[in-house]
Structure formats: C-alpha cells, structure tokens
Amino acid sequence: MDVSGVLLVDKPQGVSSHTVVNRVRRIYGTKTVGHAGTLDPLATGVLTVLVGRAVKASEFLTDHDKKYIAGVTLGVTTDSFDSTGTVTGRYEGELPDFESFKKAALGFTGTFLQLPPMYSALKVGGVKLLKLARQGIEVERTPREVTVSEIEPFEKDGTFYIRTACSKGTYIRTLCSDIGKALGCGAVMSSLRRTAVGRFRIEDAHSLEELEAADESALKAALIPVDRLFEDFKEIVLPQFYSKLFKNGCEIYFKKLRPAGIDRNAEGVYYRVYDKDGFIALGESAHFEGGMALKARKMFFNLM
Numbered sequence: 001m002d003v004s005g006v007l008l009v010d011k012p013q014g015v016s017s018h019t020v021v022n023r024v025r026r027i028y029g030t031k032t033v034g035h036a037g038t039l040d041p042l043a044t045g046v047l048t049v050l051v052g053r054a055v056k057a058s059e060f061l062t063d064h065d066k067k068y069i070a071g072v073t074l075g076v077t078t079d080s081f082d083s084t085g086t087v088t089g090r091y092e093g094e095l096p097d098f099e100s101f102k103k104a105a106l107g108f109t110g111t112f113l114q115l116p117p118m119y120s121a122l123k124v125g126g127v128k129l130l131k132l133a134r135q136g137i138e139v140e141r142t143p144r145e146v147t148v149s150e151i152e153p154f155e156k157d158g159t160f161y162i163r164t165a166c167s168k169g170t171y172i173r174t175l176c177s178d179i180g181k182a183l184g185c186g187a188v189m190s191s192l193r194r195t196a197v198g199r200f201r202i203e204d205a206h207s208l209e210e211l212e213a214a215d216e217s218a219l220k221a222a223l224i225p226v227d228r229l230f231e232d233f234k235e236i237v238l239p240q241f242y243s244k245l246f247k248n249g250c251e252i253y254f255k256k257l258r259p260a261g262i263d264r265n266a267e268g269v270y271y272r273v274y275d276k277d278g279f280i281a282l283g284e285s286a287h288f289e290g291g292m293a294l295k296a297r298k299m300f301f302n303l304m
Helices: 017-028 052-060 098-106 129-134 172-183 208-213 216-221 226-230 240-247
Strands: 005-011 033-036 044-051 066-074 076-078 087-090 110-114 144-156 159-166 187-197 234-237 270-275 278-288 291-299
Touching (some): 005 017, 005 208, 005 226, 017 208, 098 159, 240 291, 270 291
Parallel strands (some): 044 187
16 A cells, blocks of 8 residues: 555553554555654553655654643652652642642743653753663753643542643653642652644544554545645645756746745745645745745655
C-alpha cells in the first residue's frame, strides 16, 4: 500500500511512542513512519504519526500548542515528578482542599520560566537527561520560557485535575510538581491525556485496535493530507512549465507568476505550492539577484 499522510493515534497507556510507530509500520506495511511530539508511556491521547513522505513535515510540527488533562496527586514527591517514579518524600500534614489547589494552579497561568525535569528526552552535551537520571546523575539545566494560556482546575471522584493549554516545550509533570511546591505539600502527576496538538483533536484520533481491524480503504481514509499542516499559509498554483522548473530546484520569480493576493515584496513568507497534480511543496519567498522569487523549502510531490 503506497500511502502517505498524517495519522492521529490515540496512544494507549503503558506503551511508548516508539512502540506505536512500530505498530503503525506493520499496519500500513511501510518502514517510513515517524512521530512528532513524544508521549511518555504513562500518557495517553493524541500522538501525531507521519506516514510515508509526510515524515518530511516533522520539523514543522514542533511549534504547535498543545492541550492536556492531567491528574494531580498531592502530598507525595518523586524523582520523575510523576507517579511512576521513585518516591522521594511524603507530606505528613493535612492536605490542601480543592479551593486551595485551584488557587495555586491558576497562579501558573501566563508566561514564565520552567526548569526541564531530569526525566526528559532533552539533551545536554548530546546525552538525554533521562539516561543521566537513570544513572543517578543530575546536571544543571537552563530554565526555558513557556506559556500556559489556560488552566482549568477541576475535581472528579475525589481526584484533582488540571485542564490546560500550553506552548511547546511545557512539561506538565513539572507544572504539577510546581503546584505542589506552591502548596507546600508536594505533588506528582498521576495521569496525563493529550487532547489536542495544534488544530488536531482527540475526537479525530484512532485507536491502534481500530486501525489494526481496518481494511485498506479505511486505512487510507484515516490519513490526513499533509498540506493540512500548512493551512495557515496562502497557496500558489504553478503552471506546468514553472512546476517542472520548481521541482528541479529552480527559483520562480513572482514577476513571472503574478500570483493574486500575495505580497510579492515580502521575504521569508511560506506558501503551500500546488500544480495540476495537487500539493507539491512548502515554498518560501526569498530575494534573488533577479528579484523576489519562490523557492522550495520542503518538497512533497508524488505524495499520494
């Protein structure tokens, strides 16, 4: 099956993102599969899987905001900031009530510096922090600016949760731990479900069991065309003569194209580029000796 596109998988708990990729490889019968935005084994929810030539789009998926629902357990701390880690402390006093939890959680709305946890895939000196943490080594990390645009604390069946929308690079485990620190009792993340990555929602995701039971037609239908990733960019349709030149790496001057509704003097603008066969590339405007032109940023032609 010669297929390419973006596949939204509802990752189950207890499996790694790498395991999901391997299962998708078997389902679609192709080795060319990757993912964008790792989810830990504890976490469930939207995992963006790229099939076929869509793997070329991975670098353009890292900037998307994300949404999560996280369970928060007060009164305990672990080395990983979640319930899978080794317990490092237990609070002996009376635990804060929901209103106190809500007030503390809402205090983390906005833009602030967050220290990446040791148990993370972030690399320092070319080595993943996670690998160092498992060896009992802790190294200095640089706090990173993150934005939590929304936090909605709620309680269900006696468990505290936060529903949050945040920028790339935000560690929800660290957020839960920091809420516990603000309350003075400590806290860990006890569950995590990613409900959105950019415009992609959990409602549109497929379980692995559903995919494994699907026929070839349904599997193809589950793939989102790669140009959907670039819907925010204006489109340019190339005549066949210029399309051939463009595919061969040539810049195409705007003064020859005269595309409607496009600022032909703006440099560094991305465009979705099409020809008679459909989407072929992500292009970018750049200044050349002959003037402003369209240059391929990433080719996707023959993506079917």
